[in-house]
Amino acid sequence: MNELSNYLIDNLVLDFRGDVDMETLNELLLRDGSQLAHDLRARLISQDGVDDFLLVLADCLKDFLREGISEELVTEQIGMYVNA
Numbered sequence: 001m002n003e004l005s006n007y008l009i010d011n012l013v014l015d016f017r018g019d020v021d022m023e024t025l026n027e028l029l030l031r032d033g034s035q036l037a038h039d040l041r042a043r044l045i046s047q048d049g050v051d052d053f054l055l056v057l058a059d060c061l062k063d064f065l066r067e068g069i070s071e072e073l074v075t076e077q078i079g080m081y082v083n084a
Helices: 001-010 022-032 035-046 053-064 071-083
Strands: none
Touching: 001 022, 022 035, 035 053, 035 071
């Protein structure tokens, strides 16, 4: 069972449900007001959308499924995305 569990975790797809679009993110980021929110908003605007951001974030977070995903980890990964 460990081998099966490992296989399933390694092949798990992480996705976001709901309306995660530029309008929604823009509203959330404007309300946040932090420097990271400002930097992310600028990057998303310059890249014309959120699709690449969501794919990269989901891919990075997948590496932490075994340990657990927290708000702090998501914020850290967003910071890494903005600075990449």
